[in-house]
Amino acid sequence: MTTSIKAVRRMPVWAKVLSAVVLVFVLLLAGLRLAVLPGLGDIFGEETNDRSGPALLESIQDMSRYEAASGNFQIVVDLEKDTKYLPDAIKGTRVLYVGAGTVDSYVDLGKIAKDDVTVNEDRTTATLRLPHAALGKPSLNPDRSYAVSKQRGIFDRITDLFSDNPNDEQAVQKLAVRHIGDAAKESGLTARAEENTTSMLKGLLASLGFTTVTVTYGT
Numbered sequence: 001m002t003t004s005i006k007a008v009r010r011m012p013v014w015a016k017v018l019s020a021v022v023l024v025f026v027l028l029l030a031g032l033r034l035a036v037l038p039g040l041g042d043i044f045g046e047e048t049n050d051r052s053g054p055a056l057l058e059s060i061q062d063m064s065r066y067e068a069a070s071g072n073f074q075i076v077v078d079l080e081k082d083t084k085y086l087p088d089a090i091k092g093t094r095v096l097y098v099g100a101g102t103v104d105s106y107v108d109l110g111k112i113a114k115d116d117v118t119v120n121e122d123r124t125t126a127t128l129r130l131p132h133a134a135l136g137k138p139s140l141n142p143d144r145s146y147a148v149s150k151q152r153g154i155f156d157r158i159t160d161l162f163s164d165n166p167n168d169e170q171a172v173q174k175l176a177v178r179h180i181g182d183a184a185k186e187s188g189l190t191a192r193a194e195e196n197t198t199s200m201l202k203g204l205l206a207s208l209g210f211t212t213v214t215v216t217y218g219t
Contacts (some may be wrong), residue, residue, distance in 0.1 A: 047186070111131045133191075
């Protein structure tokens with residue numbers, strides 16, 4: 001024991017400083033990985049630089065859709081994954097996620113055929129037959145969507161230390177989009193879109209001198 005203490009005391013100053021520096025860096029790296037030392041980026045003056053290249057235009061598509069209505073939806077996704085014969089504290093995940101998104105409803109005016117529009121000789125009466133309104137794809141709003149809580153077993157936490165796995169986040173986002181799409185189908189959004197389209201066309205044709213405008217929907 002005496003020999004060991006003397007060896008430590010005889011350690012050069014530069015060796016002591018080097019050991020201290022190494023220890024500090026090890027602690028900092030561990031803290032960054034385990035997220036137990038928040039705000040270190042501010043202490044060291046961390047900067048974020050966007051070095052992305054310019055966006056490239058791949059194609060342009062002419063749109064003939066009249067976006068007649070838009071619905072805002074919100075869903076709380078409770079996604080749990082269990083493992084047989086193991087308790088959740090050992091292996092398992094559960095994520096509570098608030099998903100907020102929009103669904104647009106439109107009428108495709110590009111599908112109107114020549115026979116779908118009838119105008120009298122005096123150009124005072126018009127009859128239009130349009131396709132039924134349809135729903136667009138649900139769009140998740142990242143600014144209003146967030147994870148409320150994430151519960152993970154010990155094995156899952158250890159795995160996260162060595163890999164960044166976005167599967168759980170993607171799974172709840174896809175589930176939120178699916179639920180929002182299902183809710184849009186039951187919301188009466190297409191009926192509202194057809195009402196708005198009818199009002200728009202009647203107002204437009206009235207400004208052109210038409211006194212009677214009839215709009216119907218169907219194939």
